[in-house]
Amino acid sequence: MRRWFKRSALPPPALSRSEPPWLFAVALATTLPHAFTQPFWLTAWAGLCWVWALILWRNDRRLPARWLLLPLALAGALAIRIEFGSFFGREPGVAVLVLFMALKLLEMRQRRDAVVVIMLGYFLLLTHYFEAQDIPTALWMLFALWLVSAALLRLHAGALAVRPVLAQSARLLAQALPLMLIFYLFFPRIPGPLWGLPQDAFSARTGLSESMAPGSIGQLVQNDAIAFRVRFDGPVPPKNRLYWRGPVLTAFDGQRWQSGPVTGGKPVIDAAGEDIAYEMTLEAHGQRWLLALDAPRQLPADARADARLTVLLARPLESRQRFRLSAALDYRFNEEETATSRALNLALPAGFNPRTVALAETWRNTRTPEQIVAAALTHFRTEAFYYTLQPPLLGRDSVDEFLFVSRRGFCEHYAAAFVVLMRAAGIPARVVTGYQGGEINPHDGFLVVRQSDAHAWAEVWLAGRGWVRVDPTAAVAPERIERGLASALPAGEPLPFFMRASNDWLRPLLQRWEALNNAWQQQVLGYDQLRQQALLQRLGLPGGWQTLAWLLAGLSTLGLVLLTTLLLYQKRRTPPEIRLLQHALRRTGVHCAPAESPLALAARLARENPETAQRLAPVIESFVLVRYAPDGREHLATLRAAVAALGRRRTP
């Protein structure tokens, strides 16, 4: 029984001194990009381990004892538990892997440890795609893959210099390229993630939300991240008509605007003119709504428009996705509206904003609704209102203070004040949030809409005309709608970097980069189930996973057949005497090492197996003559005869 538990008598293969630099490189290449996202202490911790291991290696010192590493590992794990609250999930999972990688460098004693580092490296490569799937990430991963594979090669190929190892690794990757392409094109694409990702796989993202308070859009505008990209089938409509409709807010509590209850049935759109068709690539925002161009007509299959004309998806958008939509720019929306809906859009919290209510009351009985709307807009235009990203803080009666005291505000102030005015005057009104405008990237023709294009406007319901869009911001700062935010704001406003006019020299560069990124997203990452099906169709093949399975199997088999043919061809090119010798060796069951010369083989056989040696002697002798004698070819017949004789004399 004790035998079972005995330690192996064979010493484990040790790691040579020239191996660790490769593993340091592997660790660095596979963990470095995580430094941007993981907690700072982890980066510092891993960096210290790395430097420590490097110094120990350089000075040929002993690695730290195991009793020292164990508390280190435990402390690191505990810190991760405290930082993330769990070991499970994407971020703590990656953190644990980084921790392991750093610690493993302090434990490189045997080849086994090096293999662990390399396999961990391969795994860590994958985790970077959680963070980003852009071009720099892809390039870096390719570089890291090259390094890790080179390290693996180096470990098994023995004492080779750096250059041949790297060259061989590059060759291997190049050889894998066709297979990669086949799998990229024909591996069944699954909508949504392939396997369940943990809860925190999608962290909080910037974008519109379902509530609005003074300042919330002003804050969003500071961000120049891209919200979505649009490509119109036809010409791009004028900028002042590009209203991208997001959440509609009806409930006002005096301070915040909230979504409120949605009542009514299907929205009724009475469109004039032709629909404008477009394709939208929406960045993941973790919400259900789409930002459809007002007013949406054709919707994607898995989306519907609710009673307030917000286009909703079945589930929150957790990854960048492409949608096909169309819109009518001239339309009438819900000429009939239910009494409940009208009442909801008239509600105001009691006891707030008395001055505003009083002003509206004066209009209420003397004018028609259209005149009231015009009067309110005239009020904004003629009084000294000021469009700014830095409005003063407002107190309890925020609309009163804004309309009569500060008169400084951003789009949400104007939209909110306008809606309160309308409601107080007896006109159903509500706030619509979304994006306005966008910018054409001259390099690829896509309209790019950023978070900085976020906007809020108002919608009023007029009998006989339905819901009509009114943008009070346009009354105060028409440049905002005509030419964009940067030209509407006075100098010195804290605009996002990308929008500043002084960046004119940088802008084309950034636009070019974004166009490149967009192409990558559209062409490479955007290759989804639909495009896969389209490709199959273009190839004249029926869609469905069966086709894909056949294609994958077929192409792989084809590859194997090609490879076999190539090998056979090479074999054909091997000289006949080598094939004859190999044949003879196979027949006698003799193994010959690649570096074993024929005479050495004969001598070895004579010692180990004299009978076989005697049988093979004529073969080896004539082989040597064919291969090395001055008149080699003349002995080929002798060799053939010797090999043939081998078969005849075979013992039954």
Add this chain to the structure above:
Amino acid sequence: MLISKDSPAGAASPFAPILAAASHVILGKDHELRLAAACLLAGGHLLIEDLPGLGKTTLAHTLARLLGLQFARVQFTADLLPADVTGVSIFERRHEPGTSEFRFLPGPIFTQVLLADEINRATPKTQSALLEAMAEGQVSVDGESRALPQPFFVIATQNPASQIGTFALPESQLDRFLIRLTLGYPDRQAERALLAGDGGRQRSETLTPLIEPAQLLAWQAEVRQVHASEPLIDYLQALLAASRQAAAWRHGLSPRAGLALLAAARAWAWLSGRNMVLPDDVQAVFIAVAQHRLLSTSNGQPASSSEIASLLSSVAIP
């Protein structure tokens, strides 16, 4: 018959009697003797790196006597000058006026077998004078080139144990030696025979020449004619390439080293009585040819035999 187990190595060549006779003087060192013979037959020079008293001089002396060659020995010291090796012109005054002239007194290098003992004790200037003579086969003194006798064979020795006050031969000079050997201690039996008086220096004095020098020149020409087939050249190139790819050494083998390897392998094949080179011949001489030409990356010392043996076993014979 190529596969002949019972006959001793080299029995088939005309050189066999010489090796047999030498092995009665240098006891238990048949392989080294044969390498020295291969070096001689390939027209190269030999470097022996060993401690004193292991029979370096005896080896040189024995070979010279058996082959009927002149023998000279120079003990290299730090104050040895180039002229002490190559010779010097002196002004000879004669009584009859007008007949006085410069006369060249040839140095010890004008011999057929030169034993340059402890070559690393001399200054680089003297070393290079010798090494140039080795490479060119002639000596230039006072602007006049004087050819050295044929055949010309240098056996240089180095003492690796005491390196104080020595000038180690640079890599480029090491490359001029075709083969480097270490004799090492004799085995028990050989040493016992030596102590019993069967061999050694005294015995070498009694040797009589077995051949004329002209015969040696003829053999050298024969060695150059030994056939090296395409597959063998492929193997040689594979070895050179592997030495250049290995991380263990600073530089790989030079093309000159490749030529040296082929020449030594030819001589080895000829000593085996063959008119073609086999991979076995290359393998047999590879360590002796390559070892002093490959310097370790870590300490700059010549490569160890085991490293070179592992290189040999890693390169497949095409």
